[in-house]
Amino acid sequence: MKTLLEVSGVSVSFDGFRAINNLSFQIGSAELRAIIGPNGAGKTTFMDIVTGKTRPDAGRVIWGDKSVSLLGLSEAQIARAGVGRKFQRPTVFEDQTVRDNLILALKKPRDAWSAILFRASKADLGRVEELASEIGLWERLDDPSGALSHGQKQWLEIGMLLAQDPQLLLVDEPAAGMTPAEREQTTKILVEAAKTRAVVVVEHDMEFVRRLNCKVTVLHEGAVLAEGSLDHVTSNQEVIDVYLGR
Numbered sequence: 001m002k003t004l005l006e007v008s009g010v011s012v013s014f015d016g017f018r019a020i021n022n023l024s025f026q027i028g029s030a031e032l033r034a035i036i037g038p039n040g041a042g043k044t045t046f047m048d049i050v051t052g053k054t055r056p057d058a059g060r061v062i063w064g065d066k067s068v069s070l071l072g073l074s075e076a077q078i079a080r081a082g083v084g085r086k087f088q089r090p091t092v093f094e095d096q097t098v099r100d101n102l103i104l105a106l107k108k109p110r111d112a113w114s115a116i117l118f119r120a121s122k123a124d125l126g127r128v129e130e131l132a133s134e135i136g137l138w139e140r141l142d143d144p145s146g147a148l149s150h151g152q153k154q155w156l157e158i159g160m161l162l163a164q165d166p167q168l169l170l171v172d173e174p175a176a177g178m179t180p181a182e183r184e185q186t187t188k189i190l191v192e193a194a195k196t197r198a199v200v201v202v203e204h205d206m207e208f209v210r211r212l213n214c215k216v217t218v219l220h221e222g223a224v225l226a227e228g229s230l231d232h233v234t235s236n237q238e239v240i241d242v243y244l245g246r
């Protein structure tokens with residue numbers, strides 16, 4: 001598989017504490033990857049570094065076919081380069097319908113005039129319906145987003161990120177606060193999304209990770225402790241000691 005993202009030798013300290021410690025690993029171009037590990041292992045900080053929110057003290061973060069360094073780019077430039085990130089708190093427009101939220105999220109010129117003059121084309125509307133089906137909200141297209149459940153808002157947010165067509169989607173603890181049925185649907189959405197892009201999911205729910213059925217990277221103290229299938233990493237004694245056996 002072609003490498004999409006390569007993190008190598010990355011370290012970052014907060015007040016002298018090394019949250020990320022010589023971290024190195026790679027993500028392939030249409031890969032689904034789960035990242036697990038104990039609280040404070042550096043999972044969220046890894047995403048902060050890739051998205052440009054946190055600047056590492058050392059190391060390299062290399063992106064895409066042209067091997068661009070993401071470390072020289074702003075958060076906005078990294079997003080435009082094709083990195084999407086799902087935050088915990090959904091940021092949907094509650095008064096707007098599901099359809100309008102998805103239309104607003106489509107990859108379009110973003111300057112003020114084009115935003116004002118923008119009318120969704122037939123192709124855009126078709127794409128929006130496609131996205132709505134992907135996230136299981138086709139029947140809710142005309143409902144105000146405020147009427148959705150917590151889980152459904154999370155899916156809408158994922159749909160809005162997919163509308164931007166990112167090459168890499170980073171998702172931090174998507175299952176938190178969801179019902180078991182919503183968790184299952186969320187797995188399906190992410191598995192489907194990863195067929196055409198890379199998706200990296202941080203999650204503590206092991207049932208959820210098992211359903212993703214993908215390669216797993218275990219972080220501990222800011223570095224990779226183990227990597228491979230879920231069965232492989234969960235039979236690793238160090239992983240059991242620092243994470244599973246808590």
Ligand SMILES: Nc1ncnc2c1ncn2[C@@H]1O[C@H](COP(=O)(O)OP(=O)(O)OP(=O)(O)O)[C@@H](O)[C@H]1O
Nearest residue numbers: 014015018019037038039040041042043044045046
């Ligand atoms: N901006 C920051 N300032 C100071 N310390 C930070 C900052 N961001 C993260 N840390 C610290 O870095 C360490 C790694 O935190 P991080 O949030 O990446 O862990 P995590 O693996 O996401 O944990 P969790 O599973 O609890 O979400 C923690 O000790 C945390 O307190």
Ligand SMILES: [Mg+2]
Nearest residue numbers: 043044045172
């Ligand atoms: Mg975290």
